[in-house]
Each structure stands twice: as structure tokens, then as C-alpha cells.
Amino acid sequence: MNSSFSNTFFLFLLSVVAIFASNSNARLVAWYPLDESSAAALAVTENVSGNDASLIGYDADPAFSYVTRGVSSARQNLGLAYQFDKDNTIPAGGGFDLGAVAAVQPTDQFTIAFFFQPQTFDPFDRFFETLVGNNNAQQGIRIDTGAAGNRVRALVRSAAAGNTNFTHPTVLKNDGTWYFFAFRYDSSGLDPFRLTLIEMNGDLVDETAITSATSAAPTLNTGAMSFPHAGNSLVGVQLPGADNANNFGGVIDEFAIFDNSDGNGVLSDAQLLGVFNFGPSGVELISSFTTDVASASPGNPATLSWVVDDSLDSLVLDDGNGGTVDLMPLTTAGEGSTAVTPAQSTTYTVRAVKGDAANVSTIRILAGAAPEIASFSSSDGLISPGSSVDLTWSVAGADSLSLDPDGVDVTGNTTINLTPAATTNYVLRATNGSGTSTAMVSVEVIEGPVPVHRYVSSILGEVNESIWNDLVGDRDWGFTGGLLGDPLQLPSANTNIMAPYTTVLTDGSNGASAGTFQYNQFSAEIWFRPGELTADHQVLFETGGGQNGLGALITDTNVRLIGSTLNVRNLDVTISTVGLNLADFIQLVITNDAEADLFTASLRDTFGNVRSVSEATDVTVGGNGAGLFTWASVNLGASPSDLGGRTELPDASPAGLTGFSGEIGIVNIYDQILDDTAIGEAFDRVATIGQAPDGLAVTAISFDDDTNQLTLTWNSINGQSYLVEFSSSMEDEAWFELDDPIVAVSDETTQVFGLPPNLSKLFFRVVVATP
16 A cells, blocks of 8 residues: 555635536436546446446556556546557557447437547547448447547438438647537437537536537438447447557546436436536536645655535545545545545545445645646647737646746646747746656747648657647648658758658558648648659649549659549649759648639749649549548558549549658648748748759760760759750751750769761750650
């Protein structure tokens, strides 16, 4: 046992706003509090009928486990939670199996509710699943992250011709933010299909917040389901095994199902309010649970105090390491206290039970340890001058808090609003008697348009070879076979790109995927440097899917842009890369104005060359995902028909379709059309115009009389094709090719040519070969 208890009595009074809601109209039939500590038995405890769940992807060795129990929840009064990790490269992940009993497979007039903190974003990752595959002839429910990967979608199948599915409009964050979600389904009700999603800030809310956070599906294509559903009821995973692709990455807590056993339908907004504020019981049993110190030296006491309902059935304190104490004898008129002596940092949980209702609340006391900074985030990572940001943090065990660069005292606060004048690194310092802990958040201030999604590979703290974090929005790229160059094997002479991405394989099986980018006014800025180019079409970027989407590809002569709407390719244009400096990173900007039916694209190199194309056409970006280095709109590298803009018609793939063999260093996505000025501003943030080689100047020439061989050396651009021509008169019509085109491999090219014997005079010139 790591802590001891004594019967010291200490009164503590805290004023709270108590919001009560009765669950008389819908019965709680399944409730998984997920309050087990890491030392608890392996069963996932079910509170109502004892239908305990089994863990998926759990290992006693944390190094091999995809499930971590005993992590912090969204609020103190929600107790502990489970974290589920995932690995897209295997694939593997963690969750739990509820089985197939009726309580966890509702058929109609039900509410499913839970709290969650997303940490990864991939399309269609599962929160809850009772379906198997995508056949509408089956029965069941699916709650997932939707096509974009950063939303919440619910789907119902009832063996009807179609299914009913709807995605809540809220865009999720993966910066430590917690959410409350509820799905209410009543096939015969006035509002049959409703999703409620609330971003949490630690505070309780009122009924208005529930109502305003609720969105309804516009149509219903399904009726009551039948029991049993197609598969087992699963939380966090797609299939009963851990080795499936669409596993959830993040934390889940208080998973609950309410059904219509009394015939009165789903939870009302008022009843759902109780679930949000106090957990699935919907009533407040614990008003406060506090400590007199946040940290203590090992072996020194701390006092825990509580204010609870004065007619409880039980009240138990648990230290998470096997030590429990009955607090009922220490409680008088709903108030009490006890002393604890933690030998190490300990999370204490108090559990109150009254009839069918239960509440938990937690406190963490650090013993001989510096403060723990659970999260430190900014509401925006990239802003324009004059804009403000909210910095928010969660810290345990701190006696004082300060915020640099100005040393602002923020002790006792959890958020602050600031307006940085320039790009600023904010450092949170949390201090107690055992030391100081720090965390940093960077806020970038830029002129010109601000992207809604931003990816910069050179910010090494924000990237790894599996995940390329979104610095602004909440749509990370997940890599398969990703490589991160640190430092560059070939330095970039004229850009600030220091560590770009490449892939292990370039056959289309490796690359990155993310949720789709659907904006009526869409711009994508991609900084890339080609590898070996051939006539094959290498995929740089794509989004939306084959039927409705966009794709950017590159060959040895051009960048090709394709786009489609309703499975018809409406866009197919190219920009020549001949003469561009492909030895350094180059800026590609794609814009699609769906309102004006206008597409544009431009290439800018670091020698000052600009090429562009525009087309009046109707291109739609669909709901499937996006890909870098390969096609990934549905499953990365799977069917080429998923390539954005390809269409799903037979034999529609561009010739030699394959993965990109080069490097990508920056991707910016905008929800507006970038004009030439904005594109120039974006270019200047990354690159400077360098000095191009001195034209096509011939720098050396020699002739060997014995072999009749001419040796020419000239300035060149890597990847550019050249022709050497000769003439005896220098007249325009009298120039002839001396040999086949020559592709330069550096900034200087030397070539030897055989000449006919006995020539008295010839003129030579070097020209750029045109496609």
C-alpha cells in the first residue's frame, strides 16, 4: 500500500451551482464508468447489470499495450478514463468488447452518450461499432470520425434499402480538448436522429448549451433495428481483434446507453444536461472533493475534504493501489475529511452511490515530484497581426504558475487571452517545492492570408515519421512508410526547408492520408522537390476521391492537374516544368473556386520563374480523404480509382500512375482563393530568389583533330533538356541538331560529339529542348 489514512476531521465549504435533472423517462441500461486504475482487475466494469466488457489490444507490459487505464478525465467529477492508442503501420489499436446482449445493442428510442478526447484523426475511426462492413442489409450502429477524420458521424442500418447517417458540423481538435457526445435515435419521433457535441472547458453548462450543440439529420431512411445486430458491440475498434485499420486514437470516458424500456423515448435536453454535468446518473451526489495541498513531501500528510448528498448508500475512497476506506463513518451532514500520506504521487478517487445513481471525483496529489503539466495549448497556432489567442492549460501539483516571455503570474488560472505582436514562443512554468516543469506553445503571426491547415516538416517537435501534425487546424497527415530527412541530404540553397518528408517506397504503397479538404473556395500550397522523373505520373497531392476530387501529378515534362464532378473528368491541364529550377524546392499553388467554376494553378521556382494555367470548369471536392505522395482518398495506396479527379471509370488512370519519388516540406490549405499577391507573400515566407546560372553560356570548347571529337561545356539546370545545334552559315533556317536531347544532371553539363572529317568551319549553339 502506497498511502495511509487517518480519521482527522477537517471542514471545507465550497459554493457550487447544482443543476439537477431526473432520468425518469429513459432507463440507464449500460454504463461503463472506465474508472479502473492501472492496478485494477482487467474486466471493464459495467455498473448497471454486470455486463462487464473485455479489453482489446491490452498488454500487461505498457510498451506493448494499446490500452492505458487510470488516465485523467475531462473533469474532476468524472473520475478516471481509458486511453486507446493506435498504430496505422501494423495496423493495431485498443478498445473493449461489450458482447452482444440486448442492453448494448438497442433497437429504437435510445440514447448513447460518452466523453472523449481525440488524439489522432483518420477517416472513419470507430467510437462505437455493432456493424460488420458496409452492407445495408444488416442491422446495427456505427459512430465514427467520418470521412474528414475530425468530426463525429453516426450511422444506422435497419436492413432497409438505404442507411441513415449524419455528421455533426463541429470540427474536432486534438490539442487536449475534451468533448461530450450523445446520439439520440427515435424512428417514430418528431426529431428521429439527433447528434449533440459539446466542446468542454471544465465548467458545467445549462440546457441552452445542450440545445444549441444539437444537430439533426435532415432525412431518415431507416426504422427500428432488430436484435441482435450484425456484430458484437465494440468501443474504440472496428473489429473484435486489435489488428484493424479504423481504430480510435484518444481517451474515452463514461460510455453509457439509455433505452426505451418504459416506452417514453430518448433523453430530453434537460435529461442530457444532467449526464453532461454529473455523468450518466444525471444527478449530483458529490458537490466538492478538495485537498489542502497539491503536492507534499513523501510521507507528509495531506487533507482530503468532501461535500456530498447527506443520504448516500455508500461513500468509498480509493488510492488506485488497492487501498480503500469507507468514508461514511467520517461524514456528518454530508461533509467530512480525512488525512492521507502518499508515499508517491497518487490519484485519489471518491465514489458515492445512492440507489441506481453513482458519482465519482478524483484528486491527484504529487509526492516529491515537480508539477505535472497535462496540457498547454493555444486556440490558434497561426494568426494575422492584431488577432488574439486563448492559451489554456491543465496542471497538477503546482504552487505557482508563470507565463513567459514576460513572466506573467497566472497562478490559480487555467486560461489567458493574449494578442501577440509578432511570432511568439509562450512558456508555461509550473513550480512547487520539488521543482519546476515547463511546456511551450508557439503562435505564429503572419501577413497575408492565414491557412486553415498548415504543415511544416522542419518544425521537428511537431512531426515524426508516422504523424505530420496540423499546426493550425485539426487534420493531421498519417504516414505509412514515411521518412523525415534531418538534415537534408541535399541542402536547399534558397528556402528555409530543413527536414522534408520522403517515403521508403515510391510505388504508391507509401505516403500520407488525411481527411478531405472541402471548401467552396479552396487553395492548396505545396512545396516539393522532385526526385527521379520519368514519363510516369507521380502523385504529389490529391483530395476528395475519384468521382469528385482533385489531383496533382508530375512527370519529367510537366505538372498535370485533374479534377472531376459526378464521375466526369472536367479538368485536365498541365504546366510545363521545362526550364524551371527543379534542383531546389518549388511552390505549387492550386485554387478551385466552386462558386465561380474557375480553377487555377501556378508553379514558382527559386530562380524567379513563374508558370500558370487557368480553366473555367466545374470541379467538386468530395467527402473521401486526401493523400500526399500517393492516392489515399479511401485506403492509402489501394485502388487507383480513389485518386482525386481520376473518376472511377475503367482505364482512367494517368499513364504509369505511381507514388512521388521526391521530397515535400510544406503544405498549406486555405479556405479562400489566393491571388497573385497572396501567392507571392506565401512564397516570400519560405524562399528567396537565387542567382540562376548565367543563361546558356558555353564555358568551354575544344576540338580533337585526331578523333574529330568536339567537347562542349555549358551552364545548365538540373533536369532540363538541351539540344546542341550546328550551322555553317548561322542563318535561321540553317541550324541542325547535332545529337538527341541531353538531360542535365547538374548546373554544368559537358558533352562530347563526333563530327564528320574535313570540315573547314562550323558554328555551334546550345538551346533548351521544348517538349
